[in-house]
Every structure is written in C-alpha cells, then in structure tokens.
Amino acid sequence: xxxxxxxxxxxxxxxxxxxxxxxxxxxxxxxxxxxxxxxxxxxxxxxxxxxxxxxxxxxxxxxxxxxxxxxxxxxxxxxxxxxxxxxxxxxxxxxxxxxxxxxxxxxxxxxxxxxxxxxxxxxxxxxxxxxxxxxxxxxxxxxxxxxxxxxxxxxxxxxxxxxxxxxxxxxxxxxxxxxxxxxxxxxxxxxxxxxxxxxxxxxxxxxxxxxxxxxxxxxxxxxxxxxxxxxxxxxxxxxxxxxxxxxxxxxxxxxxxxxxxxxxxxxxxxxxxxxxxxxxxxxxxxxxxxxxxxxxxxxxxxxxxxxxxxxxxxxxxxxxxxxx
Numbered sequence: 056x057x058x059x060x061x062x063x064x065x066x067x068x069x070x071x072x073x074x075x076x077x078x079x080x081x082x083x084x085x086x087x088x089x090x091x092x093x094x095x096x097x098x099x100x101x102x103x104x105x106x107x108x109x110x111x112x113x114x115x116x117x118x119x120x121x122x123x124x125x126x127x128x129x130x131x132x133x134x135x136x137x138x139x140x141x142x143x144x145x146x147x148x149x150x151x152x153x154x155x156x157x158x159x160x161x162x163x164x165x166x167x168x169x170x171x172x173x174x175x176x177x178x179x180x181x182x183x184x185x186x187x188x189x190x191x192x193x194x195x196x197x198x199x200x201x202x203x204x205x206x207x208x209x210x211x212x213x214x215x216x217x218x219x220x221x222x223x224x225x226x227x228x229x230x231x232x233x234x235x236x237x238x239x240x241x242x243x244x245x246x247x248x249x250x251x252x253x254x255x256x257x258x259x260x261x262x263x264x265x266x267x268x269x270x271x272x273x274x275x276x277x278x279x280x281x282x283x284x285x286x287x288x289x290x291x292x293x294x295x296x297x298x299x300x301x302x303x304x305x306x307x308x309x310x311x312x313x314x315x316x317x318x319x320x321x322x323x324x325x326x327x328x329x330x331x332x333x334x335x336x337x338x339x340x341x342x343x344x345x346x347x348x349x350x351x352x353x354x355x356x357x358x359x360x361x362x363x364x365x366x367x368x369x370x371x372x373x374x375x376x377x378x379x
Contacts, residue, residue: 056150056153061144061150061153061176062079062176063079065153065154065156065157066079066140066157066171066174066176067079068157068161069157069160069161069164069170069171070170070171070172071164071170071171073137073170073171073172075087075137075170075172076137076170076171076172076173077173079171079173083173084139084172084173086137086172086190089192091194091195092192092193092194092195093192093193093194093195093196093197093198094136094190094191094192095128095131095133095190095191095192095193095198096188096189096190097124097127097128097131097188097189097191098124098186098187098188098189099120099123099124099127099186099187099189100184100185100186100187101116101119101120101123101184101185101186102182102183102184103116103145103182103183103184104182106119106123107119107246108223108226108227109182111226111246112155112159113148113152113153113155113156113159114155114156114158114159114162115159115246115247116156116159116183116185117155117156117157117158117159117160117163117185118159118160118162118163118247119246119247119248120160120185120187121138121160121163121164121167121169121187121189122163122247122248122249122250122324123248123250123269123324124138124187124189125167125189125250125252126248126250126251126267126269126324126325126326127189127267128189128191128250128252128255129250129251129252129254129255129258129267129326130199130258130265130266130267130326131191131193131198131199131200131255131258131265132193132197132198132199132255132256132258132259132260132262132265133191133192133193133198133255133259134191134192134193134252134255134256135167135168135169135189135191135252136169136190136191136192137169137170137171137172137189137190138169138170138171138172138187138188138189138190139171139172139173139174139187139188140160140171140173140174140175140185140186140187141174141175141176141185141186141187141188142156142174142175142176142177142184142185142186143176143177143178143179143181143183143184143185144176144177144178144179144183145178145179145180145181145182145183146178146179146180148183167250167252169189172190174188191255193255193259194259197259197260198259199258199259199262199263199264199265200264200282201264201265201266201278201279201282201283202264202282202283202284203262203263203264203283203329204263204264204279204280204282204283204285204287204329204355205263205283205285205329205331205355206285206286206355206356206357207331207354207355207356208263208329208330208331208332208335208354208355209329209330209331209332209335209351209353209354209355210276210287210288210289210327210328210329210351210352210353210354210355211327211328211329211330211335211338211339211349211350211351211352212268212272212295212325212326212327212328212349212350212352213251213254213325213326213328213342213347213348213349213350214249214251214295214323214325214347214348215295215296215297215300215323215325215348216268216272216294216295216296216300216317216318216323216325217294217296217297217300217316217317217318217320217323218240218241218244218245218297218299218300218323219244219245219248219320219321219322219323219324220271220316220317220320220321220322220323221241221244221245221299221300221303221317221320222241222242222243222244222245222246222322223245223322224241225237225238225241225242225245226242226245226246230303232303232306233299233302233303234302236299237298237299237302237303240297240299241297241299241300244297244323245322248322248323248324249324250267250324251325251326251345251347253345253347254326254338254341254342254345254347256341257337257338257341257342258326258328258338260337261330261334261335261337261338261341262328262329262330262334262338263329263330263331263334264279264282264283264328264329265326265327265328265329266278266279266326266327267324267325267326267327268321268323268324268325268326268327269321269322269323269324269377270321270376270377270378271318271319271320271321271375271376271377272289272294272318272319272323272325272327272352272376273289273318273319273361273363273372273375273376274319274321274375274376274377274378275327275376276289276327276353276361277361277375279327279329280359280360280361283329283355284359285355285356285357285358285359286355286356286357286358286359286360286361286362287353287354287355287356287360287361287362288353288354288356288361288362288363288364289318289352289353289361289362289363289364290352290353290364290365290366291311291314291315291318291363291364291365291370292314292365292366293350293351293352293353294314294317294318294352295348295350295352296317300317304317311365311370312370314365315363315370315372318363319372319374319375319376320376320377321376321377322377328349329355335351
C-alpha cells in the first residue's frame with residue numbers, strides 16, 4: 056500500500072465517520088466548541104528503541120502510544136475526545152505490520168471512547184516514530200495543573216510504582232531471580248500502561264495539582280514542586296509496590312536504594328496528585344470505585360525543594376529519573 060491507500064484502508068475506518076474528521080480527505084479537521092467546557096490538548100511521541108523495544112508487537116506499540124497520551128489527559132481531569140496521528144513507517148514494515156498497528160489503535164479506541172480526527176503519514180529509513188495529539192473536554196476553568204500544590208496538602212499516587220522500569224529489564228531478559236509469572240506481569244506493565252482516565256472527573260472536582268508519572272516519580276514530583284513553588288516530601292517506605300516489585304526489592308542487598316531505584320525508574324504512567332485532606336478522602340473513594348489504589352506517599356510543605364526520606368532519614372539519590 057502507498058500512503059493514500061494505507062490512509063484509506065487502515066486509518067479512515069478509525070475516524071468512525073466522525074464529522075470532525077471530514078473523512079480524512081482534507082488537510083485539516085474542524086472541531087466544534089462545547090459550551091461550558093475547555094478543550095484540553097496534549098502531545099506525546101514514541102520512538103523505537105527509546106519508548107519501546109525493537110520487535111515489540113505493532114499492535115501493542117499502537118496501544119501504548121494512545122495510553123501514554125491518555126495518561127497525560129487523565130492528569131488534567133479531562134474526558135477523552137479524539138486524536139490526531141502522525142506516524143513515520145519504517146521501510147522494513149510491510150502491510151501486515153501496518154495493519155496490526157491500526158488494529159491496536161482500533162482496540163483502544165473502543166476501550167477509551169476515542170476517534171481519529173486526522174494526521175499525517177510518512178516513511179523513514181530510521182526507527183519507527185509516531186506522535187499523537189490527543190484532545191479532551193474538561194469543565195471550564197477546571198483543568199488540573201501541576202502548579203496547584205499548597206503547604207499542608209497530601210501527596211498521593213495511583214496504582215503501583217516501579218513496575219515500568221522493572222518491566223523493561225524483564226523484557227530485555229535482565230531481571231535476575233524473577234519468576235516467569237512476575238516477569239510476564241512486569242513486561243505487560245511496561246508494554247501496556249493503564250491510564251487512569253476513570254479518575255478524571257474526580258480529579259477535576261477535588262485535586263489541587265496532578266501530573267502523570269512518566270519520567271520517574273521523583274523527577275515528576277520535582278516538576279510539581281517547581282511549578283507549585285512549595286516543598287514536597289516523599290516517603291519511600293510508603294511507595295505502593297506490586298507483589299512482583301516487592302519481591303524484587305527483597306532480593307536486593309540495599310532495600311532502601313532499591314526503593315529509590317523504583318521511584319526514579321519511569322514508564323509507570325500512574326498519577327501523582329496533591330489535595331487537601333478532605334478532598335483526598337473524596338479522591339480515595341472515587342479511586343476505590345474504579346478499582347484503583349490511591350496511596351499517600353508524602354506531603355506538601357512550606358519552602359522549596361523535594362526531600363526524599365526513608366523512615367525519616369534523607370536518602371541520597373544518584374538520579375531523579377529519565378532525561379532525554
């Protein structure tokens with residue numbers, strides 16, 4: 056298939072007849088306004104060898120592409136709407152790989168209520184690269200920002216931390232001592248993040264600040280601290296761990312540094328949230344109704360800087376997270 060054939064056969068069905076997409080037959084899309092709402096827009100890209108491993112199934116790559124963007128949207132408290140796709144097909148990809156990629160997009164479109172509005176396709180001699188521009192709706196003036204953390208508030212995280220980093224090691228065959236069951240679980244967490252879109256409405260109503268944990272919990276908390284202009288304390292002993300991650304920590308010679316490694320690994324796509332104590336209770340109830348753990352891991356304080364502790368003692372970090 057050439058460019059226009061692949062658009063017609065693989066991508067046009069993903070528009071699902073949405074009037075905004077104009078049948079993917081134009082150079083732009085037309086998005087209507089929604090009275091009483093703001094349109095939230097986020098962009099994230101994935102690159103082979105950076106965000107996923109060469110040889111990962113194209114369908115899973117497509118789903119991860121949507122999910123890393125959905126995680127950003129969830130942190131803003133926004134309801135998913137639709138997306139634009141820019142993809143550079145490697146010359147080594149044939150029609151089968153492209154079709155599998157489109158099938159992965161279709162699967163998560165159905166799961167998260169999305170439609171394709173437009174985009175661009177090219178070919179490249181280099182690694183696979185794709186970018187999604189994702190849109191969502193949030194009640195006017197209610198988008199949750201990084202900059203809302205205030206002294207006295209509690210810092211919480213969804214799900215479990217560290218699975219993404221361990222999953223990358225497991226996928227590379229470098230997670231020594233792990234059971235086959237733990238490796239399979241962790242690889243799935245790396246390849247297929249779980250964006251917390253079900254919490255978007257509760258975050259919009261109750262959170263003061265939030266962001267998704269993509270570069271590592273500590274690195275992303277630092278972003279919140281800098282934007283909010285308030286100090287943040289993270290208690291490593293409170294870090295929520297999956298059974299597979301806890302088993303890994305128990306095998307390490309220095310458990311404290313093992314916890315620090317998980318808190319700086321990245322690829323978790325969970326949410327870090329700051330809220331007042333009463334709002335934190337409302338968020339916890341909303342998370343429980345979605346089957347998602349929401350764990351207090353620290354607090355917001357007066358001053359500046361991010362302090363990492365373990366049982367009250369400062370922990371020296373060799374790194375805070377992933378940097379491109």
